[in-house]
Amino acid sequence: MINQKAGSVVFQNVRKTFGAFTAIPDLSLAIEPGTLVTLLGPSGCGKTTTLRMLAGLEHPSAGKILIGGKDVTMLPANERDVSMVFQSYALFPHMNARDNVAYGLDASGLSRKEAREKADEGLALVGLAGMGHRLPAELSGGQQQRVAVARALVLEPQVLLLDEPLSNLDARLRRKVRTDIRELQQRLGFTAVYVTHDQEEALAVSDRIIIMKDGEVAQSGAPRDLYEAPASAFIADFMGEANVIPCEVVGIDGADAEIRIGGFEHRVPAGRATPGAASLAVRPGAIALSEGQGQGLAGRILHSAYLGDHVEYEVETDVGTLFIVDHAVDRILPVASDATLGFRSRGIALIST
Incomplete structure (x- = not known):
């Protein structure tokens, strides 16, 4: 199922420099709507810089970025129709789960009642129905991560960005939450760009994996193809x-x-x-x-x-x-x-x- 709101992502000859250092020399890639694509690679390969440019937290030094066919290269983060799930969850500790999920909805102009109703729907989507009254400290690590996913999804973005979303979980919980994220993405059909350095995680959740090295695409393909037919x-x-x-x-x-x-x-x-x-x-x-x-x-x-x-x-x-x-x-x-x-x-x- 492809969500009608799901957007494509295109990088056209994108370059990113920090002073004299070139993090991304010349990056071109395309992501189809309704797919989960993982940017995978060792530390320093450019995957997080790529995600931050897509989110609008960094701007390219050259090239273009398109989301849903629209040039967003120089747009600020709040005008890009993307939502981001951080590895730290970034939940407000003094707010319960419902209010955390509703936070972005409050800023969008919905009434408090409408925002809470939509937040409850979001919590139900991620399997946390009836738990909106709990504070983050009263939730497990996996439940907190699902609250963060719900908060991003209720904004109905064209693209959901996930930055090392499981890095703070123990091994058993990582397996559970990665399964939850993959099932949710397939059920709802949204576009997701997922960043990790964990090969097993990438194999488990992805429609396609883009392996990066030195700011460039080293190889791209379906998980099975990359594992069974590596190019180098x-x-x-x-x-x-x-x-x-x-x-x-x-x-x-x-x-x-x-x-x-x-x-x-x-x-x-x-x-x-x-x-x-x-x-x-x-x-x-x-x-x-x-x-x-x-x-x-x-x-x-x-x-x-x-x-x-x-x-x-x-x-x-x-x-x-x-x-x-x-x-x-x-x-x-x-x-x-x-x-x-x-x-x-x-x-x-x-x-x-």
């Missing part, structure tokens, strides 16, 4: 740990490539590979590990750690030390023993280095 070693490692292994592409056969790793040959999706030296990104869970010497890449167990539902190994091979996650917890290979490594059909991709 940076993307492969950032989207979940990956072993980057030197290999040789010895031949291309349709959509597959024949690669050689040491003396071991294997077929993988070719992508845009050409014959010659290459690199292979291999997820830790995509390596099949067996005891002793056999058909595959020879290795030697350097370290093992039992972690309940899986065992983590470090294995020395001719192409370097590889990190492996093995769910065969009923047998743990001893340190210093020989092992044979093979590759599963998923979780491996040829990449550019």
Whole structure:
């Protein structure tokens, strides 16, 4: 479902400098209405600066920003038809949940009665019906975050902005609230731009992920595409740990490539590979590990750690030390023993280095 109020977002050759420092050199991107798009990347990559420019809290040094087809590049924040959810929640501690949600509505010219009625509707939307009388201190962290989301949604913005919205929650509560946010976005169909440095969070909530590096788009796509077909070693490692292994592409056969790793040959999706030296990104869970010497890449167990539902190994091979996650917890290979490594059909991709 696409909300009729949901707006598109377009950045056209946007540049942002702070004195002599260029935070965003030349950024172009487009976000479709009714989608949840995550800006993901390490600290200092430009994702928060991008969000602040979209919110009107910073202005570009060059380029254009459009929301719903309207040029908002130099408009102040209160004229942009966006709402923002901050990582600190920014709730007023002396106001109950209903009054916190109604705060922006009061400023919009609605009567006090209309604002409170709409605030109650907003609280019901986020699963907090009947809790409007509670002060923030009487709510859990997850409930406070939902109040902050309700406060943003009742203003019916074209775009909802979420800046690290789960960073103050513990791990279990983060899983719960991210599910709530995703379900709410899909049910109501609003456009959302979500900023996080947490890869798992981005995979869980997004229609599309834009990975940023040094103020630029390093790769953009659906979560599954980015995880299973990273374009570079940076993307492969950032989207979940990956072993980057030197290999040789010895031949291309349709959509597959024949690669050689040491003396071991294997077929993988070719992508845009050409014959010659290459690199292979291999997820830790995509390596099949067996005891002793056999058909595959020879290795030697350097370290093992039992972690309940899986065992983590470090294995020395001719192409370097590889990190492996093995769910065969009923047998743990001893340190210093020989092992044979093979590759599963998923979780491996040829990449550019």
